Amino acid sequence: MHATRAGSDGHELAVSPEIGTWLERRSGRADDWTAAELVAAKRGRTVSVVIPAKDEEETVGEIVRTIRTALVEAEPLVDEVLVVDSCSQDGTADVAADAGALVVAQDDVLPALPRCRGKGEALWKGLAATRGELVAFVDGDLYDFTADYVVGLLGPLLTRPGVDYVKGFYHRPLAGEGRHEADGGGRVTELVARPLLNMFWPELSGFVQPLAGEYAGRREVLEAIPFVTHYGVEVGHLIDLIERRGLDALAQVDLGTRTHRHQTTQALGRMSAQIILTMLDRLKRYGRLSMPVPPATLLAQFQRSVAGPGTGIERDLVLTDLTLEERDPLAGIARESGGAAGRGAAAAHVAGGDLPRTA
Numbered sequence: 001m002h003a004t005r006a007g008s009d010g011h012e013l014a015v016s017p018e019i020g021t022w023l024e025r026r027s028g029r030a031d032d033w034t035a036a037e038l039v040a041a042k043r044g045r046t047v048s049v050v051i052p053a054k055d056e057e058e059t060v061g062e063i064v065r066t067i068r069t070a071l072v073e074a075e076p077l078v079d080e081v082l083v084v085d086s087c088s089q090d091g092t093a094d095v096a097a098d099a100g101a102l103v104v105a106q107d108d109v110l111p112a113l114p115r116c117r118g119k120g121e122a123l124w125k126g127l128a129a130t131r132g133e134l135v136a137f138v139d140g141d142l143y144d145f146t147a148d149y150v151v152g153l154l155g156p157l158l159t160r161p162g163v164d165y166v167k168g169f170y171h172r173p174l175a176g177e178g179r180h181e182a183d184g185g186g187r188v189t190e191l192v193a194r195p196l197l198n199m200f201w202p203e204l205s206g207f208v209q210p211l212a213g214e215y216a217g218r219r220e221v222l223e224a225i226p227f228v229t230h231y232g233v234e235v236g237h238l239i240d241l242i243e244r245r246g247l248d249a250l251a252q253v254d255l256g257t258r259t260h261r262h263q264t265t266q267a268l269g270r271m272s273a274q275i276i277l278t279m280l281d282r283l284k285r286y287g288r289l290s291m292p293v294p295p296a297t298l299l300a301q302f303q304r305s306v307a308g309p310g311t312g313i314e315r316d317l318v319l320t321d322l323t324l325e326e327r328d329p330l331a332g333i334a335r336e337s338g339g340a341a342g343r344g345a346a347a348a349h350v351a352g353g354d355l356p357r358t359a
């Protein structure tokens with residue numbers, strides 16, 4: 001990969017030398033390792049795979065079977081596969097259990113806690129309900145998942161001692177409903193996350209897929225950071241880790257191509273707002289931006305009206321509360337019992353302490 005390019009006026013543009021070095025030193029490919037090599041490298045360490053799943057009955061079973069067949073039965077690389085049923089309204093839990101996964105309902109983990117909703121909540125509860133020293137997260141809506149995804153994510157953690165957290169990256173087609181754009185996926189990444197990360201955390205600019213839903217980390221590192229409860233969880237991780245562990249503790253691995261179920265544009269608008277609010281919170285938390293007036297947290301969107309005229313503009317108003325909530329680091333929670341999920345109460349609080357202003 002070339003880390004320099006000629007600018008529009010001919011002068012040379014280049015990423016920083018730190019990024020250039022990092023790209024060489026901390027980027028890999030899934031086929032740099034085999035499952036058998038990583039089993040030999042485990043040396044007694046344990047591995048959990050956590051799959052957050054909200055209404056994923058169509059895809060979660062195949063993902064679980066693929067992991068179990070290749071990485072539990074054929075090669076004992078993975079020690080437990082947990083699907084977190086994130087308030088699904090379909091057969092996700094039964095499909096996952098039939099495929100051989102451990103399944104836990106999101107709200108059944110640490111039930112004494114205030115209940116939260118969102119992907120980050122599912123991930124945090126999955127971390128709390130598992131015991132592996134290394135934890136890999138895999139989305140439950142993937143159509144072309146292979147066991148190499150998990151092998152690639154675990155490779156650096158099992159063979160490069162300085163690496164604490166590994167993000168997958170891939171080509172991301174926008175596929176489905178009669179459309180196919182080879183690199184049209186990752187819309188929030190390209191339109192929101194990447195531009196903002198390049199502006200405010202340029203040291204993260206080497207990540208090909210900063211919002212990738214497939215990643216892995218050392219438990220002690222994952223339990224030391226907060227988890228934003230909604231879709232801000234991935235960007236929150238990257239920022240917290242670069243601030244606390246430094247770039248060299250992070251790595252990325254090429255997993256090939258990733259095709260998944262796509263959300264609507266308006267759903268991605270809500271996701272974008274959650275990610276922007278997470279980044280604004282981190283800019284304030286790490287002293288990179290002062291904000292005398294906190295951002296509003298009410299998102300108003302407009303949908304083609306089904307109820308007929310009402311708001312005077314023949315559209316339905318869709319309001320979403322984007323208040324940023326996050327789970328405290330798990331490490332600060334007293335363990336009530338030996339079980340991973342038997343942790344005591346932990347605070348779920350509005351990050352930053354600012355009360356949401358109405359729009």
Ligand SMILES: O=c1ccn([C@@H]2O[C@H](COP(=O)(O)OP(=O)(O)O)[C@@H](O)[C@H]2O)c(=O)[nH]1
Pocket residue numbers: 051052053054055056084086117118119122138139140141213260261262263
């Ligand atoms: O409240 C939620 C939202 C999402 N997810 C899961 O998190 C993964 C990624 O979510 P989604 O596919 O909605 O995000 P996208 O990939 O479209 O950005 C999927 O397995 C979802 O089922 C979840 O467990 N709880």
Ligand SMILES: O=C(O)[C@@H](COP(=O)(O)O)O[C@H]1O[C@H](CO)[C@@H](O)[C@H](O)[C@H]1O
Pocket residue numbers: 119139172173174184185186187188189190211212213214231232233234235260261262263268271
């Ligand atoms: O990368 C992205 O832009 C979004 C949306 O992807 P698509 O435009 O639907 O392919 O998907 C990611 O973002 C979420 C928020 O971080 C993650 O939770 C998802 O796992 C990831 O797929």
